[in-house]
Amino acid sequence: MQRVTLPEVGTFDAWREAARGALAADMPPEEIVWQRGQSGADLFGEEAPVPPAPEGARFTVPKSFLQTVRLALWHRDPERFARAYAMLWALQAQPRLFEDRGDARVAKLNALAKEVGRDKHKMTAFVRFRDIGASGDARRRFAAWFEPSHYIMEPTAPFFAKRFGDMDWTIVTPDLTAQFEAGKLSFAPGQAKPPLPEDATEELWGTYFRNIFNPARVKLKAMQAEMPKKYWKNMPEAAHIPGMIAGARARAAEMQAAAPSLPPLRAERITARFAETRAEMPGEGKMAEALAGCRRCPLWENATQAVPGEGPLDAQLMFVGEQPGDREDLEGRPFVGPAGQVFDRVLQEVGIARDEVYVTNAVKHFKFRPQGKRRLHQAPNNHEIDHCRWWLDLERERVRPKLTVALGASALRGLTGNGTGLLKRRGKLEMAGEQAVFVTVHPSYLLRLRDPQQRADEEAAFRADLAEVARLVAA
Structure with missing residues (x-):
């Protein structure tokens, strides 16, 4: 039994190289114990590096498998690395196995990838930066705290680097910290939630959020499916949600009572302007x-x-x-x-x-x-x-x-x-x-x-x- 320890940064690339080496050495899945980051020695696994695959060694796998594993390996499932390698091993004998969605192993890897993809989407939507820079700084500086469900900081950080490349920022999670300074992205160990200062723009954002709220279209289940409550504590606008929901019925009744029975004459002019706007090149x-x-x-x-x-x-x-x-x-x-x-x-x-x-x-x-x-x-x-x-x-x-x-x-x-x-x-x-x-x-x-x-x-x-x-x- 051999134990393979993967780094906390560059995890996918390290797994891929180790898996290629293990495959080249003809090591069956049951002889390898996989782990991410340092931990205590395994009772049945001996720590030893897997020899690299010989130069020129080629292993063919479906493109869909590689795409799925690129996501699935960031899941918190402790068996994710073993599952991926077991599938890689099986594909050498059954090249079309990954097309069988009825296979329990294929279904599980796809489920892990789907959950990670959803978690990445939530992170890009719900990270809230706060200004921590000084007035004399050459570049603006921001920081944010986020608690993802899976180990998604590394694969998601390039999105923020591209989206906010004109400023320096730090995103802290319990597992990993991403830092973007002077156009360069780096990673540091995770840490506890830092004491971030209040941001003056949060009050403005809260005002905007309250004003776009439509009390006549409140669907709690749909809202919580898209914005789960676990994220609310780190989102400044979420503090307004309970009050808006509580008053939604009364506000909707007020809107209905105040609505005109016939459209005003200006509606025709507004409709005409709308048609002109749609007619632009x-x-x-x-x-x-x-x-x-x-x-x-x-x-x-x-x-x-x-x-x-x-x-x-x-x-x-x-x-x-x-x-x-x-x-x-x-x-x-x-x-x-x-x-x-x-x-x-x-x-x-x-x-x-x-x-x-x-x-x-x-x-x-x-x-x-x-x-x-x-x-x-x-x-x-x-x-x-x-x-x-x-x-x-x-x-x-x-x-x-x-x-x-x-x-x-x-x-x-x-x-x-x-x-x-x-x-x-x-x-x-x-x-x-x-x-x-x-x-x-x-x-x-x-x-x-x-x-x-x-x-x-x-x-x-x-x-x-x-x-x-x-x-x-x-x-």
């Missing part, structure tokens, strides 16, 4: 500001900017692509890269003017993986497409084209909710709500074809599709 005004601040999925973290749609709001024809590419991400405009050049050329060949159509994407941020100095395109997953569908639906509502063209499977899913069977559905008309959708391939598909004859044939087919689109719009 997507690259301007409130919609562009809102899109720039979109955090509906994690793609915003690495992209340069959100890329809105482009074109006249009275366009009869709307084209929906997949997502911005490298050029689009840098310039902030859709379809300006290599695929956009193919798209423009074929549009011109079939007699469709680019400046008369509305062009957008199903996903508004560039998804990629870095390789040296290059950024290699990655297709958005269903989760990202579905979260961005809100923006696409808003664009469709604003433009209301006579015909919408789905360029590829991602656009097809964003428009209809189903992106499967693209080639079988190609060249056909479908309905997305009340709007007609014509299905074809994305122009980037043509660029990926290596055989010159196949590319010529597929470009001819794409040209025929757009010619049919032009005929349908003109009819």
Whole structure:
């Protein structure tokens, strides 16, 4: 029996290296005792480093397994490391085992990962900083105390470093302390709750919180599901919640009694102004500001900017692509890269003017993986497409084209909710709500074809599709 002690910082990387070494040494799961941080010697485990995996050793595991373990290992379950290694061991004999959600071992790892993911989300939402800096400091300084359910300080700290990179801050938890000073992130041991000073901005925040409270829409179970009571003691606005709930019924009755029986005349003017605001170009005004601040999925973290749609709001024809590419991400405009050049050329060949159509994407941020100095395109997953569908639906509502063209499977899913069977559905008309959708391939598909004859044939087919689109719009 061998005992492996993992550090409190860099835990996942240390486990991964130890697991690779153990796998290379053909050590079965029952012969290893795992632990995080120093503790007393194990009665059955001898402390000894696991030899590293030989250079060039390769172990293949599903991507979903690695993603799950990256979260699950931060759980407080004392068996989490053993569970992960046991699954890694089993995958060598059953490579597709992790696809079996009915397997108890797979289900348990997924459950641990889900709980950690939820805890990370709560931390990003409920950490409350207090100003601890002096007036003469070169950078603002803040500190916060948080009590997470799991060991999530290390994997969550980069979120705060990116979000609050213009200030120095410290987040203290019982397990680990994160410090961000002069743009550098470091970790120190956990500690007890420090005596943080009162912050003058908390009174203002409390006033805002009370004023946005709607007494007519109080749902205690839903509120506590999103904001569990365990976090309230460290959130200044939570002190107002009991009083607001206690007076909610009376306030709602007052609001109902004071409500007018008929809308005032000014309501028509307000409605007209609202319609004018919604009619602004997507690259301007409130919609562009809102899109720039979109955090509906994690793609915003690495992209340069959100890329809105482009074109006249009275366009009869709307084209929906997949997502911005490298050029689009840098310039902030859709379809300006290599695929956009193919798209423009074929549009011109079939007699469709680019400046008369509305062009957008199903996903508004560039998804990629870095390789040296290059950024290699990655297709958005269903989760990202579905979260961005809100923006696409808003664009469709604003433009209301006579015909919408789905360029590829991602656009097809964003428009209809189903992106499967693209080639079988190609060249056909479908309905997305009340709007007609014509299905074809994305122009980037043509660029990926290596055989010159196949590319010529597929470009001819794409040209025929757009010619049919032009005929349908003109009819």
